[in-house]
Amino acid sequence: MINPDLQLGERLDGLPAQEIYIIQNPDMFSYSLDAILLAHFAQVKGRGRGLTVDLGAGTGAVGLFYAPKTVGPVYLVEIQAQLAAMAKRSVVLNQLQKRVQVLQADMQAIFNDIKPGSAEVVLSNPPYFPLNETTKVNDDEHYLLARHEVSIDLPALVQVANKLLKNNGKFYMVHRPERLAEILAALTARKLMPKRIQFVYGKADREANMVLIEAIKSGRPGGVRIMPPLIAYQDNNEYTAAMHEILYGPAWQ
Template sequence: MTKPILKPNERIDGLPSQNINIIQNPDMFSYSLDAILLAHFAGVKGKGHGLTVDLGSGTGAVGLFYTPKVSGQVKLVEIQPELAEMAKRSINLNDLADRVTVIQSDMKAIFDEIKPGSVETVLTNPPYFPINESTKTNIDEHYEIARHELMINLPELAQITNKLLKNNGKVYMVHRPERLADIFSAFAMRKLMIKRVQFVYGKPNREANMVLIEAIKSGKSGGVRIMPPLTAYTESNEYTPEVQEILYGKAWEK
């Protein structure tokens, strides 16, 4: 591991099972369990030689946690320069500069950097909340962009994903269950056929607060598989054994 260069208020958070560390600034934005679960949920096609793109990567958590699962190149796309710069330092911190790069750009303008139809896998932890007249956004600009659809909405994200992916390439997304109808509609209109869904529950006997989705470009309609549910915490606020294994157990299977 390369010696880190930290700025004021920054810290290093790690994922022991993948031996990956991320530089973060809690005053700007920090990844949470949803990023880890998305990287764990995302599959690998073949031997993992193809190009992976993490859209809206923030500090790079999803893409970096996923990188040990594959052997190909990983590109992190982030619009906010401060977060993109932290991601670059995390790449160096983990000695992954030979395989992982950052594109600091609006994802709508990345096709000069990434050739359409060249991507095997898209990962995305997009803004969860739509913008409307009653929306109360966060005071902090970094959190506003990360959490609310200020810069990109679901139909736009689905269109960009479709353009990036090869035929039969896959996209993996984490989102909120209440947006499922919007997700299914946006994906179906852009030939992204949803194939796997897994609901995540904060605690036992509660409503799901997260959903993990796999879709394939130009796949056949139908055949959606609902995977066994995942519960994050026990009633005593400890990680469940399954989540403990994801966080601290053996390296994830490739």
């Protein structure tokens, strides 16, 4: 890692297991545990030489945490200029500029830069909350776009993933369990067949607060595997052994 180029209000956060560091500004947006868990959950296809695309990359956390698992190119796609600029500096900070490229654009308008049907893996930690008449939204534009389906909704996101992927390419997403029915419907309607699902729990006695999903483009229907649950915290608010291993253990394979 080179010396960070931090601007006013920014900080440097890192993931020890992957030896990756992310430049962030908490007044705009900061990644959280869901980004780490998505990057960990996502598997490498083949020998990892194919293209990976991170949709709605924010400051680049998911794609950058995933990048050490691969040897191929990675695109970080982010619509917000300030977040994309931080992601670009994080790419340089981690000396990944030969493989990782930031594309500041609406993800629905990227196909002049990324050829349809060219990606082996697509990752997304999308906005979780739909917009409707009763939705309470954040006044801050950065948080509004990151948390609410303003620039793109769930079906449109899945369609972009479908268009990017090669046949048998894999789509990985983290989302809220209460929207699981919508997610599965959106995936299967666009020929992305769910294959692995893992629920994440804050503590063992609570309801799941995250769901991790793997889907394969043009995969065979059926064969969905429900993985063992992942529990983040013990009763004393310390990380569980499994979570500690993800965060501080050896590099992910």
